[in-house]
Amino acid sequence: MITAGIDIGSITAKAAIIEDGKIKGTLVDFTGYNAKDAGRRVFNALLEKLGLNAPDIKALVATGYGRNSVDFADKSLTEITCHAVGAHFIAPETRFIIDVGGQDSKVIKIDGSGKVIDFAMNDKCAAGTGRFLEVMARALEVDLDEFGALCAHANTPANISSICTVFAESEIISLISTGEKRENIIAGIHDSVASRISAMARRVGVEIPVMMTGGVAKNIGAVHALENKLECEITVSTYAQVNGAIGAAVLASRR
Amino acid sequence: MTDEKKASDPRKIKSVRRMKEIMTNYYIGAKTARENGKKVAWITSGGPVEPLIAMDVIPVYPENHGAMIGATKMGVDLCEKAEEMGYSRDLCSYARADIACATINGGPIGGLPEPDFLVCCNNICGTVLKWYEVVARYYNVPLFILDTPFVHGKFTDAAKKYVIQQINEYIEFLENVCGKKADPDRMDEVGRLSVEAQRLWQKVLDAAAHKPAPISAFDAFFHLALIVTLRGTQETVDYYKGLSTEMEERIANNIAMVKNEKYRLLWDNLPVWYRTRWLSEKFASHDACLVADTYTSAWSGVLHLIDEDNFLESMAVAYSSVYINISLDMMIDTLKKMIKKYDADGLVMHSNRSCKPYSLGQYDLSRMVAKQIGIPTLIIEADMVDERSFSESQIETRIDAFMETLKA
Ligand code: SF4
Numbered sequence: 284m285i286t287a288g289i290d291i292g293s294i295t296a297k298a299a300i301i302e303d304g305k306i307k308g309t310l311v312d313f314t315g316y317n318a319k320d321a322g323r324r325v326f327n328a329l330l331e332k333l334g335l336n337a338p339d340i341k342a343l344v345a346t347g348y349g350r351n352s353v354d355f356a357d358k359s360l361t362e363i364t365c366h367a368v369g370a371h372f373i374a375p376e377t378r379f380i381i382d383v384g385g386q387d388s389k390v391i392k393i394d395g396s397g398k399v400i401d402f403a404m405n406d407k408c409a410a411g412t413g414r415f416l417e418v419m420a421r422a423l424e425v426d427l428d429e430f431g432a433l434c435a436h437a438n439t440p441a442n443i444s445s446i447c448t449v450f451a452e453s454e455i456i457s458l459i460s461t462g463e464k465r466e467n468i469i470a471g472i473h474d475s476v477a478s479r480i481s482a483m484a485r486r487v488g489v490e491i492p493v494m495m496t497g498g499v500a501k502n503i504g505a506v507h508a509l510e511n512k513l514e515c516e517i518t519v520s521t522y523a524q525v526n527g528a529i530g531a532a533v534l535a536s537r538r
Numbered sequence: 539m540t541d542e543k544k545a546s547d548p549r550k551i552k553s554v555r556r557m558k559e560i561m562t563n564y565y566i567g568a569k570t571a572r573e574n575g576k577k578v579a580w581i582t583s584g585g586p587v588e589p590l591i592a593m594d595v596i597p598v599y600p601e602n603h604g605a606m607i608g609a610t611k612m613g614v615d616l617c618e619k620a621e622e623m624g625y626s627r628d629l630c631s632y633a634r635a636d637i638a639c640a641t642i643n644g645g646p647i648g649g650l651p652e653p654d655f656l657v658c659c660n661n662i663c664g665t666v667l668k669w670y671e672v673v674a675r676y677y678n679v680p681l682f683i684l685d686t687p688f689v690h691g692k693f694t695d696a697a698k699k700y701v702i703q704q705i706n707e708y709i710e711f712l713e714n715v716c717g718k719k720a721d722p723d724r725m726d727e728v729g730r731l732s733v734e735a736q737r738l739w740q741k742v743l744d745a746a747a748h749k750p751a752p753i754s755a756f757d758a759f760f761h762l763a764l765i766v767t768l769r770g771t772q773e774t775v776d777y778y779k780g781l782s783t784e785m786e787e788r789i790a791n792n793i794a795m796v797k798n799e800k801y802r803l804l805w806d807n808l809p810v811w812y813r814t815r816w817l818s819e820k821f822a823s824h825d826a827c828l829v830a831d832t833y834t835s836a837w838s839g840v841l842h843l844i845d846e847d848n849f850l851e852s853m854a855v856a857y858s859s860v861y862i863n864i865s866l867d868m869m870i871d872t873l874k875k876m877i878k879k880y881d882a883d884g885l886v887m888h889s890n891r892s893c894k895p896y897s898l899g900q901y902d903l904s905r906m907v908a909k910q911i912g913i914p915t916l917i918i919e920a921d922m923v924d925e926r927s928f929s930e931s932q933i934e935t936r937i938d939a940f941m942e943t944l945k946a
Contacts, residue, residue: 398943
């Protein structure tokens, strides 16, 4: 049976198609301002890429903040449930998921069957999210894709004390003017994001193995900073960004 | 099914109409007090109102008014006005909304009637002290402060003496501002009526222990108004008698507040006044009923401490021991009892940006509940009046995710 999952996030829309427990393909696109169109677009593009037609898809589950605007979905489920199922599908030993997306971050504790035991979300503030990193990368005129890797060249990470994005940005500007090494500032930024997320993770109670998902999982600096803070290894699958969509597709197949 | 459809929504509580009537008359009475030669006192929600009733003073509750402001979605404008006046956005939104309202006679009822004097009891928070000082200066009226020590476990003899002494001073203060002697017989009568009303209110809340629950916390938020404002009057006793009978009838006829009640949840903290309907429908769409809450039971939760034959003195101790003036260990005891009584499957905690004393400790409480009883908690970050602290899509995701977890 072929099923699909669509995950509409604040910045990107993701689609995944699975067949009989195997991933057939995934795709990421920008959400833009119309979440409804984005769902259609990414779904159609993936169908085309895989040479499939809409009727081939037996069930479709939508997730993410835009989940309710995907009007052709059979069902909508939250990212929490979908990430849990997605992570369990990819690595069944996973017990803890840290998902850091564009506008929020969340931590999810799951059991051996992929069922959610507890979760926490930071959705009130940009600190500890992809958006925070984006703003800081811009302030430092660094390409977002290289941003995290530059942490490795820091000797003493700068201390960024503000958790507010706006204040942190001005703190960084003053660090630049004092001549602080750019890599140190960048490492400091990643540490600050990691502190925010690790506090939330500890509140729920970290259990290993830990998997990181979401767009920020592609940022090696953020992953390492989190590993340091949580004092444990964090795995990142190649499907990190589309983990929620995969979970949705798996859930669709269970219906 | 056809029967259910025929009647005009049987789930609606009939007493609602009567409540609206009583509250309208009450506010008309308060607004025309001056013309009728009556005195008006503003009092905090946890303050001892019985002596006011006994002295024939009309009690007015800025917090109840704050709730109305919230429910009518007038909170943001008024809060912004207060912020323009220089009050911090971190100040309780009841305080902000009410302070702003007083200066422009705005809000849903064109402002509260001016007070002749103020009664402030800090059993609910420290904010009310400063808030009432501001009001006292603004209207230039006397202020009585009843200081109730925080209860860390045991109510000590010294603390008891301390609050009883203040109750005596309170009565003296009332005699002075009202220019007449207090009548002990009348005081006893009011005390008895208050206790009776509290008992009846508890009975109404207890009805939700029945499965399916005939009343939800969202209804209790509404029917609460009288026990807050007018306990100690015959009218209040009569009202809750009627409401209690209605609950019995609902149970007998198996009328559920949530149609397919499958999950029973407990609410903690003040309501999100401008979103009660949305929240109740959201939970109902998951077949979940908020069967009880720690907030509305605050007005009857200390009933066991009141001795009708020694009302004033026992009242002093009871008022000091309300839910948010006690230690976390005592709170968890209350919570556990409620979870058991109402057979709750989960806890929904409103982390209320305004009300710090109520919200502090919620993470600890949720952890204790998970560990000791094994039920999960959902924490919703919002504010009771200031809509700027409410994000629908974020809260929706949390509720959906929590319910998916509960159902799995
Ligand atoms: S801080 Fe809390 S207890 Fe105090 S007045 Fe505001 S809502 Fe009431």
